[in-house]
Amino acid sequence: xxxxxxxxxxxxxxxxxxxxxxxxxxxxxxxxxxxxxxxxxxxxxxxxxxxxxxxxxxxxxxxxxxxxxxxxxxxxxxxxxxxxxxxxxxxxxxxxxxxxxxxxxxxxxxxxxxxxxxxxxxxxxxxxxxxxxxxxxxxxxxxxxxxxxxxxxxxxxxxxxxxxxxxxxxxxxxxxxxxxxxxxxxxxxxxxxxxxxxxxxxxxxxxxxxxxxxxxxxxxxxxxxxxxxxxxxxxxxxxxxxxxxxxxxxxxxxxxxxxxxxxxxxxxxxxxxxxxxxxxxxxxxxxxxxxxxxxxxxxxxxxxxxxxxxxxxxxxxxxxxxxxxxxxxxxxxxxxxxxxxxxxxxxxxxxxxxxxxxxxxxxxxxxxxxxxxxxxxxxxxxxxxxxxxxxxxxxxxxxxx
Numbered sequence: 001x002x003x004x005x006x007x008x009x010x011x012x013x014x015x016x017x018x019x020x021x022x023x024x025x026x027x028x029x030x031x032x033x034x035x036x037x038x039x040x041x042x043x044x045x046x047x048x049x050x051x052x053x054x055x056x057x058x059x060x061x062x063x064x065x066x067x068x069x070x071x072x073x074x075x076x077x078x079x080x081x082x083x084x085x086x087x088x089x090x091x092x093x094x095x096x097x098x099x100x101x102x103x104x105x106x107x108x109x110x111x112x113x114x115x116x117x118x119x120x121x122x123x124x125x126x127x128x129x130x131x132x133x134x135x136x137x138x139x140x141x142x143x144x145x146x147x148x149x150x151x152x153x154x155x156x157x158x159x160x161x162x163x164x165x166x167x168x169x170x171x172x173x174x175x176x177x178x179x180x181x182x183x184x185x186x187x188x189x190x191x192x193x194x195x196x197x198x199x200x201x202x203x204x205x206x207x208x209x210x211x212x213x214x215x216x217x218x219x220x221x222x223x224x225x226x227x228x229x230x231x232x233x234x235x236x237x238x239x240x241x242x243x244x245x246x247x248x249x250x251x252x253x254x255x256x257x258x259x260x261x262x263x264x265x266x267x268x269x270x271x272x273x274x275x276x277x278x279x280x281x282x283x284x285x286x287x288x289x290x291x292x293x294x295x296x297x298x299x300x301x302x303x304x305x306x307x308x309x310x311x312x313x314x315x316x317x318x319x320x321x322x323x324x325x326x327x328x329x330x331x332x333x334x335x336x337x338x339x340x341x342x343x344x345x346x347x348x349x350x351x352x353x354x355x356x357x358x359x360x361x362x363x364x365x366x367x368x369x370x371x372x373x374x375x376x377x378x379x380x381x382x383x384x385x386x387x388x389x390x391x392x393x394x395x396x397x398x399x400x401x
Contacts, residue, residue, distance in 0.1 A: 059104050070223035072211045109206045121168040122187040122210045124371040128225045131372045132234045140165035149366035169193040218285050218374035248375040253386040260385045262291040263320040266329040267345040273316035280307040289381035295319025326354040328362045338401045360400045367396045
């Protein structure tokens, strides 16, 4: 039946493509610098906290999931063992193993545990699944081997336990059907390809759009591990992991009466500095680590969902020349090893205080794929800001030579 649906969808798409009028040429879009794996990727505007779900008739609500930082999802538990997950306006009723159908009428999307063949098109969520020791429950990825920096994922692709099922905007529907995909987890990028989401749903595969990227608090993103704990039947493990992460932030070093400024950036192909917007989660991590993010006073000409903005080098020079610490984001155009390589991107950087003092650092390329590691990143930042760091003791940052 699912294959008949697949062939029908394909025929309809081909008919629509042939009958549609030719598109008029448009002006080329402005250059974007964020890769698909990075949080800089465009996404719809952040949503408000999900409204509490109405209690279904005949089933007693037994409680709700306790959340400390996350604001973009909620979970209610019911007496039949089911759980209602709310993400924005989306509702998912998660049935425990052995319960085939809900005991009440609901408009929520039904997700049946155990999940064994997940299509993971939200790359940032993969690390959370790995932390729950459940990578074997993910059968498909939308990211090619060359673009993965997480070693367990690379190994799984090499041994065939994980399959590349095509980009999120062009998945291999036949593969998803033949391999019995039981859940598609999409990032908010799927909103740019709504027809693909509808096609997957037509094949009777539930689609969950995860919105951890909308969380403004770094630990709010980590707390999404509780969603995957719920889906995978590993709620206790998820709770323990989250508690361990928050405990890492205890006992951070402080600088009495002293302020250290930090700039986080990379240089794009046209020579502009790409910086984080003040208030985004990277600047929040710098603040939590005891630093002050610069440039702090940026004129944001156009409000959008991007977490980054481009500055001409002269403007970046004015706002960050006296920064105590420079951190170069290597996840965009590759790692740097030396300050000389950095200066090759812009000679103006030679005048920067941090360059002259040798206080220039670079991110490891796995940083943004390790969504579970916000606490560890904050600890690394704290060590750099307080001057107690050595490269061989850090996980996500290293000093340029």
